[in-house]
Amino acid sequence: MPKQHLKDPVNKHSFFEDVWDVARQIPKGRVTSYGAIANYLGTKMSARMVGWAMGASVQAKPKVPAHRVVNRVGLLSGKIHFGTHDEMQKRLEKEKIKIENDKVVDFVKVFWDPAKELSL
């Protein structure tokens, strides 16, 4: 993870802020994918950076619901980055999102696409 450099990516408008801004708009009880966010930002090929930005979301001032962001198949690929591998699942279940075998049940139903929801 990035050390505290002189210029904090948090205060600086960057790709991170955009990702976090979108992630913060994810409705409760819904989830989205890294690719969906990347696509909304216009960099669909860089879905990796979205996930990487999520890793940096811990330093985001307004907390970012990173637990609502999963990979394209609804797999909780980033659960290990929540301290304990149960944290992400617990948070999702708290929002009435069922998790089965580290996957989001009814992923299609709870899926929230920023490119469609926010471009209205």
Next chain:
DNA sequence: TAACTGACTCGGC
């Protein structure tokens, strides 16, 4: 400085 890695995704075989 160059090479590797990663909370991803898509297309080809």
Next chain:
DNA sequence: AGCCGAGCCAGTT
């Protein structure tokens, strides 16, 4: 239907 390789951006080694 499942496995493999390529592209992406930034930070780390």
